[in-house]
Amino acid sequence: MTVLRLRGFEIHKTFLDHAAQQAVLGEIRSVVKKAPFFRPETPGGKKMSVRMTSAGEYGWLSDADGYRYADQHPNGMAWPAIPEAVLSIWSTLTGLDRKPECCLINYYASDAKMGMHQDRDEADFRWPVVSVSLGDDALFRIGGQKRGGKTDSLWLQSGDVVVMGGEARLNHHGVDRVRAGSSKLLPKGGRINLTLRVVK
Ligand SMILES: O=C(O)CCC(=O)C(=O)O
Numbered sequence: 001m002t003v004l005r006l007r008g009f010e011i012h013k014t015f016l017d018h019a020a021q022q023a024v025l026g027e028i029r030s031v032v033k034k035a036p037f038f039r040p041e042t043p044g045g046k047k048m049s050v051r052m053t054s055a056g057e058y059g060w061l062s063d064a065d066g067y068r069y070a071d072q073h074p075n076g077m078a079w080p081a082i083p084e085a086v087l088s089i090w091s092t093l094t095g096l097d098r099k100p101e102c103c104l105i106n107y108y109a110s111d112a113k114m115g116m117h118q119d120r121d122e123a124d125f126r127w128p129v130v131s132v133s134l135g136d137d138a139l140f141r142i143g144g145q146k147r148g149g150k151t152d153s154l155w156l157q158s159g160d161v162v163v164m165g166g167e168a169r170l171n172h173h174g175v176d177r178v179r180a181g182s183s184k185l186l187p188k189g190g191r192i193n194l195t196l197r198v199v200k
């Protein structure tokens with residue numbers, strides 16, 4: 001298994017083989033059936049290009065009231081449980097007994113992107129964030145703890161898993177673009193990214 005290290009992020013190339021990607025995707029589809037994707041607005045009032053939903057005790061939200069974790073989908077329902085196949089990625093890669101309380105599910109259509117940001121709505125940055133890529137390739141950019149400055153980019157492919165932890169936990173990161181049609185995993189194309197987070 002190839003592990004790349006870039007600015008403190010660990011990139012496990014093809015951590016999930018094709019069968020494992022399909023198994024995870026199947027589980028995520030059932031989550032999305034119960035908790036449909038929605039398009040959040042930034043606190044500034046701009047629609048994000050990424051569609052989101054979550055599984056777990058908490059889901060991540062953004063709206064006029066700010067960025068935060070909430071125990072309900074915007075439609076008022078509790079979030080579905082995080083699928084076992086997803087939790088096992090976390091356990092295998094981190095070796096932690098502590099389980100994540102949120103699996104944020106992002107859907108990127110061919111024109112979606114995510115600006116440079118830190119994941120900093122969690123209570124304790126000693127826990128890593130684990131990110132799983134499914135579907136089309138994404139150009140992932142990694143910077144440092146401060147905004148601006150030098151960045152490095154790499155293409156994430158379906159089945160790649162990134163561990164953002166340790167000294168790099170608060171490094172800025174974002175997705176510049178996805179390469180439409182680069183994967184056949186999602187029948188309608190696009191990319192799904194899962195991020196597993198310890199919230200409390
Ligand atoms: O889509 C990705 O690869 C990264 C997603 C991300 O950084 C986030 O949801 O906070």
Ligand SMILES: [Mn+2]
Binds near residue numbers: 117119173
């Ligand atoms: Mn992030």
